[in-house]
Amino acid sequence: MRQMAIWPIMAAAALLCATPVIAQQDHPDWHDTGVGGTGPLGIGAPMSGVPTMEENPYYTAKRYIDEGEYAKAIPYLDEALRRQPGRVNALAYEGYALSNLGDFSDAKSYFDQALSADADDRRTHEYLGEMYLALHNADGANHELAELTRICSGGCDEKDALAKAIADYQTKQASAAPPAKR
Secondary structure, X not given: OHHXXXXXXXXXXXXXXXXXXXXXHHXXXXXXXXXXXXXXXXXXXXXXXXXXXXXXXXXXXXXXXHOOOXXXXXXXXXXXXHHOOOOHHHHHHHHHHHHHOOOHHHHHHHHHHHHHHOOOOHHHHHHHHHHHHHOOOHHHHHHHHHHHHHHOOOOOHHHHHHHHHHHHHHHHHHHHOOOOOO
C-alpha cells in the first residue's frame, strides 16, 4: 500500500526533470529589475547593484539605455552580440546608443545589420528615423515612417513615436526659420 502512494510523486519528479529549461534571454518574464541583476521578477538575481558581464549583458545594456547612459551600454551590447551574433534587438539598441552619442556612421552600420536580419523590425525603423532627424534628413525619417506604416498598418508604438518625433522636428524647424519678408 505504501508503494502505491509514492508513484504520483515519482511521476511528478520525472516530469519536472524532463521539462526543458528556457534560456534566460528567451523567457518572456525574464527582465531587468534595476537592482544590479537580472532574473525572473528579480528572484535569485545578484543584489550588488553593479552589473557584471556574467549577468545577461543585453538586459544590463537595456537598463543603461533606459537611463540615458549610452556609453555605458555599448560594452554590454558588444558582449551580447558576441554571445548571440545577429540578435536584432541588440543590433538595434547598439545603433540607437551610438546614434545618441553622435556616432552616426557606426549607428547606421548597426541599423543596416539589424534590417538585414529582419527587414520589418519596428524598433530599428523607429530608431533609424530618429537618427535621420538628428541629421536633419526629414526625407529619410519620413521613409522610415512609411515603412512602419506598411509593417504595422493597424498602428504600433514605434510608428506613433516616430510620427511624434517628425512632428516635433517640423515644429522646431518652423519656429527656427526666419520670418518671411513682405
